[in-house]
Amino acid sequence: MTKSIKKVSLSLLSLVTIATLAGCQKNDNSSSQGGSSLQPGSSSQPATDAYEEHIKGLTDQDVYDATMVGLGAALQAANNETDQDQRFAKFAKAEAILLDSAVMIPTTTRGGYKALTHAAPHTVPYVDCGNDDYRVKGAVITTQLITAEDIAALRQQWATARSGGAAYDPKSYLQGRGYSFNTTYNTTWSTPVKTMDPLATSKANDSEASINLFDGLVQYDNLGNLKAAIAEDNFGGNGQIWKLSADKKTYTFKVRSGVKWVTSDGNEQGDVTAEDFATGFQHMLDTKCGLGDLVDGVIAGVTEYLAGTAEFSEVGVKFDAAQKTISYTLVKPETFFPSRLCYTMFSPLKKTYFESKGGALGLDEWQEASADCLYGKTGKNDILSCGPFRITSNTQSESSGEINFVANASYYDRANQNIQNIKFVFDDGNNPTALFNHVTQTHDYIGCNLLENNGTMKMATDANLQDYIYTSDTDATTYFGALNLKRQSFAGANGDAKSLKSAAQKIAYHDAVQNKSFRKAILYAFNRTSWNGNTRGAELAQTNLRNMYTKPDFVKMSAAGSFDGVSWEANDTYGSVVSKYLQRLDDTLSDLTDGHDEWNKPQAAKDFLARAKTELGAKWSGPVHIEVVAAGPVASNVSQAQVLKQNIEDTLGKENVIVDVLTAQKTDSYYSLGYQAEDGAHNGNDLFAGAGWGPDFADPSTYVNTYLPDGAGYMTMLNGLW
Numbered sequence: 001m002t003k004s005i006k007k008v009s010l011s012l013l014s015l016v017t018i019a020t021l022a023g024c025q026k027n028d029n030s031s032s033q034g035g036s037s038l039q040p041g042s043s044s045q046p047a048t049d050a051y052e053e054h055i056k057g058l059t060d061q062d063v064y065d066a067t068m069v070g071l072g073a074a075l076q077a078a079n080n081e082t083d084q085d086q087r088f089a090k091f092a093k094a095e096a097i098l099l100d101s102a103v104m105i106p107t108t109t110r111g112g113y114k115a116l117t118h119a120a121p122h123t124v125p126y127v128d129c130g131n132d133d134y135r136v137k138g139a140v141i142t143t144q145l146i147t148a149e150d151i152a153a154l155r156q157q158w159a160t161a162r163s164g165g166a167a168y169d170p171k172s173y174l175q176g177r178g179y180s181f182n183t184t185y186n187t188t189w190s191t192p193v194k195t196m197d198p199l200a201t202s203k204a205n206d207s208e209a210s211i212n213l214f215d216g217l218v219q220y221d222n223l224g225n226l227k228a229a230i231a232e233d234n235f236g237g238n239g240q241i242w243k244l245s246a247d248k249k250t251y252t253f254k255v256r257s258g259v260k261w262v263t264s265d266g267n268e269q270g271d272v273t274a275e276d277f278a279t280g281f282q283h284m285l286d287t288k289c290g291l292g293d294l295v296d297g298v299i300a301g302v303t304e305y306l307a308g309t310a311e312f313s314e315v316g317v318k319f320d321a322a323q324k325t326i327s328y329t330l331v332k333p334e335t336f337f338p339s340r341l342c343y344t345m346f347s348p349l350k351k352t353y354f355e356s357k358g359g360a361l362g363l364d365e366w367q368e369a370s371a372d373c374l375y376g377k378t379g380k381n382d383i384l385s386c387g388p389f390r391i392t393s394n395t396q397s398e399s400s401g402e403i404n405f406v407a408n409a410s411y412y413d414r415a416n417q418n419i420q421n422i423k424f425v426f427d428d429g430n431n432p433t434a435l436f437n438h439v440t441q442t443h444d445y446i447g448c449n450l451l452e453n454n455g456t457m458k459m460a461t462d463a464n465l466q467d468y469i470y471t472s473d474t475d476a477t478t479y480f481g482a483l484n485l486k487r488q489s490f491a492g493a494n495g496d497a498k499s500l501k502s503a504a505q506k507i508a509y510h511d512a513v514q515n516k517s518f519r520k521a522i523l524y525a526f527n528r529t530s531w532n533g534n535t536r537g538a539e540l541a542q543t544n545l546r547n548m549y550t551k552p553d554f555v556k557m558s559a560a561g562s563f564d565g566v567s568w569e570a571n572d573t574y575g576s577v578v579s580k581y582l583q584r585l586d587d588t589l590s591d592l593t594d595g596h597d598e599w600n601k602p603q604a605a606k607d608f609l610a611r612a613k614t615e616l617g618a619k620w621s622g623p624v625h626i627e628v629v630a631a632g633p634v635a636s637n638v639s640q641a642q643v644l645k646q647n648i649e650d651t652l653g654k655e656n657v658i659v660d661v662l663t664a665q666k667t668d669s670y671y672s673l674g675y676q677a678e679d680g681a682h683n684g685n686d687l688f689a690g691a692g693w694g695p696d697f698a699d700p701s702t703y704v705n706t707y708l709p710d711g712a713g714y715m716t717m718l719n720g721l722w
Contacts, residue, residue, distance in 0.1 A: 050503040055486060055510060060680065060721040063485045064709050067514065067719075068101045072709040079297075079701060082332050088555055088574055089563040091700040095549055096581035098707055099589070102519035103719050104482045105599055107528055107689060109551070111474040112544030113536065114457060116439055116465065117447035118142045118182065120170035121151060121473070122158045123418075127220040128476035128554055129695035129702060130342030134211045137388040137417045138222060140170050142179040143443055148470040150177060162223050171418075183420040186445045188427035188435065190667070192396050193403065196383045197376025198344035199283050202290040204694075207344050210376075212405055212422060213385040214347045215413075217241075217253050217277070217326070218338060226338060229413075230272055230348070230386070232256045242338065245329075249300075250316075251337055252327040260410040261350050264380040264391050268410055269353060272386050274319035274326040276348035279361065281317045283354065284345050286366035291345040293712065294696060298340075300329045308363060339698040353384050378403075388417050398668075400426050428667065429634050432456050440465065452537040453636050474544050474594065476551040478703070479692035482718035483513055483522065489677070489684040492669035497629045497662040497684065508621040509686060517612035522626070522687070524588075524605035525651035529597045531643045535636050547591070547598040548578055550703040554695065574700055602651045609652050623658045626686045631670035632663035637690075644689065659687075680721040688718055 078090035120140035125132035161168035198210040217231040228241045231253040236243045243252045261269040300316030316329030357375035395401035405422040432454040438445040450457040490499035512518045533541030552575025566580045579592045630641035645659035664670040673684035675691035695702040706715040711722035
């Protein structure tokens with residue numbers, strides 16, 4: 001099964017767009033996405049014969065079952081549950097098993113930086129899941145930096161509006177405070193956009209660009225309310241956007257009239273139709289880019305279609321041209337299904353235009369046509385738009401250039417559009433002064449983070465900008481570290497970041513990492529506060545720390561209940577339920593809320609190491625070498641890796657564990673050995689702390705299912721599996 005879904009990498013940029021204009025999934029104002037993958041037959045160094053012989057016959061499933069004991073069964077039970085609270089509880093139990101296995105450790109969430117901004121807070125869609133937070137049409141951007149005092153006042157007004165009080169009107173507030181406004185949204189990217197086709201990519205950097213060309217049926221507003229977009233806003237009656245069948249498995253929407261397709265030059269190409277949504281869904285499945293995994297087993301017939309045993313006519317996505325309706329029939333009821341529609345995978349596609357660019361529908365037909373198909377290529381004349389913007393130029397390359405968008409004059413919701421131009425400009429993070437100067441002097445970028453280890457915080461204070469420095473919001477994206485449980489790659493492309501290990505050292509690490517006590521020793525020795533503070537400074541070292549995979553308050557229990565000996569009350573957070581299950585497995589972990597380091601327990605780390613050495617017996621061969629690859633061109637990334645090295649060695653002793661920091665000479669190599677590795681076999685780290693995940697829809701499965709077995713879960717790749 002294709003595994004690549006949506007993923008987020010930890011930022012290599014020293015200065016990046018501020019988090020008030022970010023959202024959870026895949027854009028990163030404090031992180032960048034992308035990078036090249038190792039390809040089959042690349043120069044990845046093969047393991048030595050002795051090591052190959054040592055792991056010969058050891059399957060990925062063997063390793064998964066032995067290290068994440070019971071996780072697969074717990075996930076299966078959770079996915080089969082349709083009662084909402086019981087489902088949440090079963091996923092909470094599964095997440096507790098995952099955390100207790102110590103194959104991964106959450107580190108931080110996005111945001112929580114000291115920053116400067118021209119962007120009023122919460123003027124883009126506010127949501128913990130999907131792609132909507134990439135939509136910038138409503139952003140309020142000022143020509144002057146906004147003071148921390150005004151940011152605080154606006155946040156309070158927003159909170160009041162969220163609780164049912166006065167409307168949130170940041171533009172009027174700022175205008176009254178003497179601010180003027182900019183209608184251009186300038187931001188940076190560090191990895192190239194591979195396609196503008198939102199239905200053929202699972203990569204965050206692609207979606208961040210293409211989503212502004214398309215609207216979906218529904219989208220969230222800046223207060224977090226789900227609203228109609230291309231769907232009519234009262235089709236179901238009583239303000240409901242959809243009609244739900246009696247068995248609660250079929251959602252039907254009516255497509256509003258007058259939504260236009262336009263070319264990159266602004267020429268209208270007819271109306272968006274219900275058929276366009278069905279066409280888009282089929283194309284998304286045909287590409288097998290990983291998005292189909294999100295609806296495999298969710299929408300009826302998808303499993304069979306992807307397996308080649310059913311036609312698309314048997315998939316539960318149907319349109320009625322005369323009634324202008326599109327319906328989605330599910331395998332089983334899902335109360336959160338409408339939140340799925342806020343992901344770009346449900347974008348419409350105009351069939352005739354797609355075919356004019358060489359596209360074809362059908363699994364085999366697309367496979368044959370895909371190499372020559374121009375649709376979605378990064379040139380400006382290869383895509384239609386039905387959203388607020390159209391692309392006007394694209395000069396990007398692997399390491400330079402920009403992408404430009406301009407407002408779509410035919411857009412049906414022009415009245416609610418503030419931004420008229422978007423520009424994505426390449427920035428590899430090597431010159432942190434450049435973006436800082438753009439933000440503070442020419443005022444032509446929306447904002448930047450301020451870091452201690454690249455000098456930008458000092459630059460801000462030296463420029464007397466203290467009144468403008470504020471702390472950005474945190475969100476639902478979770479970054480984490482992962483231990484490679486079955487390492488098979490020992491160098492990047494062209495031999496970059498080549499392993500220094502001998503065959504004996506590879507075997508020693510492999511044997512040790514199979515032991516749960518050893519894994520816990522490593523992860524409890526990791527001082528995330530000092531690691532995070534290396535870039536943020538002591539004041540913010542814990543602000544954005546996260547202690548579990550799912551955002552703790554991502555969902556809440558609707559009523560009091562219990563499952564498998566754990567009870568909860570109405571409105572208890574999902575995180576509190578995970579904590580109760582985890583305490584039964586490891587009572588050293590109790591408080592999984594954000595903002596503190598629950599995992600760093602030096603004495604427990606030492607105790608677990610002693611236990612591991614006893615349990616391993618003759619298989620223990622210290623010191624065990626753990627290799628961590630850092631991005632050589634980015635000083636902050638290297639310095640954080642050095643902090644990680646010091647944490648573990650100081651706590652466990654160099655006679656027991658040595659962390660070897662390998663520096664990739666190119667950021668592409670760094671990514672391809674971890675977050676952007678083609679598969680688990682190409683993961684060239686022993687411990688990789690540079691990847692993360694943002695949720696796609698409003699259910700814990702969007703996080704925890706990334707650890708499904710048998711290649712179905714994307715994040716097992718970071719553990720060297722599948």
